[in-house]
Amino acid sequence: MIAPETIQRIMDATRIEEVIGEFVSMKKRGTNYIACCPFHDEKTPSFSVSPTKNLYKCFGCGESGNAVGFLMKHEHYTYPEALRWLAKKYHIEVEEEEMTAEQKERQTERDGLFHVSEFAQQYFAQLLYEDEMGKAIGLSYFHNRGLTDNVIKVFGLGYSLDEWDNFTKHARSSGYSDNVLQKTGLTIFKDDGKSYDRFKGRVMFPIFSVSGRVLGFSGRILSKEKQAAKYVNSPDSEIYNKSHILYGLYQAKNSIAKQDKVYLVEGNIDVISMYQSGVENTVASCGTSLTVEQIRLMRRYTKNVTVLYDGDKAGIKAAFRAVNMLFEEGLHVRVVLFPDGEDPDSYAQKYGSTRLQEYLKENETNFILFKTKVLADEVKGDPIRKAEVLGEIVRTIALVPDLLERTEYVKQCASLLQMPETTLQHELAKVLNRKLYDKTQNHTPDPNDKDLKDTTNGDAESEQQIQDKNDRTIERERVVPFEINPDKPQEVHIVSLLLNYGDLLIPIEQKTEDGNATEVVSYTVAQMIVGDILSDNITFQDRQCQIIFNEYAKCISEGMTHVDTQIFVNHEDKQVREMAITLMMEGYQVSNKWQEDKHIYVPKPEDRIRNDVEESILTLKLKKLDKRINDIDIQFPYAKDDDEKLMLMSQKMQLIKIKQQLGQSLNRVIS
Numbered sequence: 001m002i003a004p005e006t007i008q009r010i011m012d013a014t015r016i017e018e019v020i021g022e023f024v025s026m027k028k029r030g031t032n033y034i035a036c037c038p039f040h041d042e043k044t045p046s047f048s049v050s051p052t053k054n055l056y057k058c059f060g061c062g063e064s065g066n067a068v069g070f071l072m073k074h075e076h077y078t079y080p081e082a083l084r085w086l087a088k089k090y091h092i093e094v095e096e097e098e099m100t101a102e103q104k105e106r107q108t109e110r111d112g113l114f115h116v117s118e119f120a121q122q123y124f125a126q127l128l129y130e131d132e133m134g135k136a137i138g139l140s141y142f143h144n145r146g147l148t149d150n151v152i153k154v155f156g157l158g159y160s161l162d163e164w165d166n167f168t169k170h171a172r173s174s175g176y177s178d179n180v181l182q183k184t185g186l187t188i189f190k191d192d193g194k195s196y197d198r199f200k201g202r203v204m205f206p207i208f209s210v211s212g213r214v215l216g217f218s219g220r221i222l223s224k225e226k227q228a229a230k231y232v233n234s235p236d237s238e239i240y241n242k243s244h245i246l247y248g249l250y251q252a253k254n255s256i257a258k259q260d261k262v263y264l265v266e267g268n269i270d271v272i273s274m275y276q277s278g279v280e281n282t283v284a285s286c287g288t289s290l291t292v293e294q295i296r297l298m299r300r301y302t303k304n305v306t307v308l309y310d311g312d313k314a315g316i317k318a319a320f321r322a323v324n325m326l327f328e329e330g331l332h333v334r335v336v337l338f339p340d341g342e343d344p345d346s347y348a349q350k351y352g353s354t355r356l357q358e359y360l361k362e363n364e365t366n367f368i369l370f371k372t373k374v375l376a377d378e379v380k381g382d383p384i385r386k387a388e389v390l391g392e393i394v395r396t397i398a399l400v401p402d403l404l405e406r407t408e409y410v411k412q413c414a415s416l417l418q419m420p421e422t423t424l425q426h427e428l429a430k431v432l433n434r435k436l437y438d439k440t441q442n443h444t445p446d447p448n449d450k451d452l453k454d455t456t457n458g459d460a461e462s463e464q465q466i467q468d469k470n471d472r473t474i475e476r477e478r479v480v481p482f483e484i485n486p487d488k489p490q491e492v493h494i495v496s497l498l499l500n501y502g503d504l505l506i507p508i509e510q511k512t513e514d515g516n517a518t519e520v521v522s523y524t525v526a527q528m529i530v531g532d533i534l535s536d537n538i539t540f541q542d543r544q545c546q547i548i549f550n551e552y553a554k555c556i557s558e559g560m561t562h563v564d565t566q567i568f569v570n571h572e573d574k575q576v577r578e579m580a581i582t583l584m585m586e587g588y589q590v591s592n593k594w595q596e597d598k599h600i601y602v603p604k605p606e607d608r609i610r611n612d613v614e615e616s617i618l619t620l621k622l623k624k625l626d627k628r629i630n631d632i633d634i635q636f637p638y639a640k641d642d643d644e645k646l647m648l649m650s651q652k653m654q655l656i657k658i659k660q661q662l663g664q665s666l667n668r669v670i671s
């Protein structure tokens with residue numbers, strides 16, 4: 001909804017070093033700033049911020065982008081949220097584009113729901129500390145559970161008085177309509193016109209969005225009323241959908257990203273308890289069993305999830321299904337099992353935070369092995385149950401995308417189950433076969449399913465190989481891509497010249513039209529490169545290089561003299577984006593010969609670059625020629641008759657001739 005002109009003004013005003021400087025402490029080094037990367041753990045700084053290019057890049061983990069990208073990644077903002085953040089910082093008024101009447105109405109209603117939720121959260125939090133009953137009942141409950149005032153504030157906890165309509169009355173007198181009270185579920189309206197507070201007499205756990213807005217509540221009863229449910233939650237509404245939300249994510253997200261790991265627990269109070277014990281990267285599913293949406297939400301921050309179970313066998317087995325979903329979404333799953341009768345909260349209360357942290361570290365185990373152990377214990381001496389368990393474990397192993405990992409699991413699980421490895425291999429092959437078959441049967445191309453092709457190949461390979469007696473060396477060889485691109489350094493170098501020096505004007509002496517005199521004409525580096533590559537019909541083998549070149553060439557052929565390289569920085573293709581940013585951050589690398597012979601005269605930048613442009617293109621052309629000559633040599637023995645042989649020969653001769661000419665030009669350039 002932000003007008004394009006406004007976006008442009010925001011981008012123009014934005015200085016990346018000022019934006020990142022608000023989150024990371026940086027040191028100046030040359031024209032750039034360096035810092036320890038906020039996205040991965042490191043002791044020596046490899047995170048670089050370039051004010052001139054308005055880009056950042058971490059040479060440790062590869063994260064890179066512009067200021068908007070940084071905010072989206074670091075603060076987990078959406079694109080418009082990041083823009084609004086920048087607009088606020090640089091005092092730019094954001095004129096939202098006109099909304100339709102319907103959009104406006106929805107917007108106002110949503111706003112109303114947000115406002116009343118926030119209002120309620122503040123009211124409940126205030127009662128906890130300022131009302132006599134709030135202090136006596138609510139606050140003392142939290143204190144008895146060992147929570148500090150600081151943590152109570154971080155999680156915005158509160159208390160709703162044990163009166164029928166205390167909150168509803170207060171909200172109405174503050175101007176909130178019955179409509180928003182009903183839609184958020186804070187007030188329950190009966191058919192006879194009566195209304196009362198949903199959360200009467202409960203301690204309140206507000207549920208926050210990722211960016212910290214109050215969406216709903218979970219309330220725990222304190223009195224011993226028999227009919228009341230222990231926990232009551234907000235109903236789903238326009239702003240609150242419990243299957244899409246993780247409790248504690250707002251408070252945990254930075255820690256999750258930093259530790260590259262999330263702990264998944266069962267209850268709200270476990271999340272808070274873990275947080276207070278210094279394990280801040282903890283979330284819980286909001287009173288539902290884990291959903292795919294919640295898993296994907298987690299995956300935005302990390303791929304490593306550790307599930308914490310309390311030591312109750314029935315509970316553990318019920319949770320196995322949820323863990324299979326984690327695997328299916330490509331997460332790495334570990335498990336910590338608490339001693340019988342303990343959960344994270346009770347453990348922290350009993351033994352303190354240091355012991356809790358140690359316990360987590362020492363007892364973390366791989367999920368598949370954990371599951372196998374639990375099930376194997378159960379079926380000792382029962383061959384029928386053992387076969388069932390085998391099937392169940394193999395189905396979980398089949399969810400692991402990595403072949404080597406799967407092979408390792410087969411080995412370890414076989415030993416735990418006291419079965420021959422070949423039995424498991426056989427079962428696994430059957431499951432994988434089945435999966436492969438299903439995939440090919442209902443293959444509907446899905447643009448979102450990028451992995452489809454890869455996993456299919458992986459599966460096909462894996463069975464064959466597992467039957468190939470698990471020869472690891474063979475497997476490793478197959479993993480290595482068999483076709484590498486020998487032209488890649490040259491292709492990348494040319495693209496780097498385009499991105500870094502595309503606009504630079506190079507004066508070139510050439511004959512006048514009548515041929516009697518010489519004149520100096522200036523071309524941009526981009527014009528020289530694009531013209532030369534297109535006229536010789538050269539294609540890049542590297543996909544990203546080809547995409548950048550094509551889009552750059554398109555701009556040049558449309559007559560643009562300046563190509564805004566931000567189109568590559570913001571490119572929709574992640575790999576293209578990364579290549580462009582890397583090349584721009586690394587800057588132009590001086591051609592080898594200037595680096596090797598440091599004592600030689602180094603020409604002016606324009607001359608040096610002109611030289612480099614010519615050298616790079618000639619070198620690339622020579623390489624492409626070599627490949628074509630080589631292709632002919634390969635084809636030659638298969639020629640079907642003498643005519644074809646003759647044709648191939650003459651083609652080859654021609655190519656060799658061109659190669660000699662190019663070689664001479666190159667010698668001129670580099671001598």
Ligand SMILES: [Zn+2]
Pocket residue numbers: 037038039040047058059060061062063
């Ligand atoms: Zn990094």
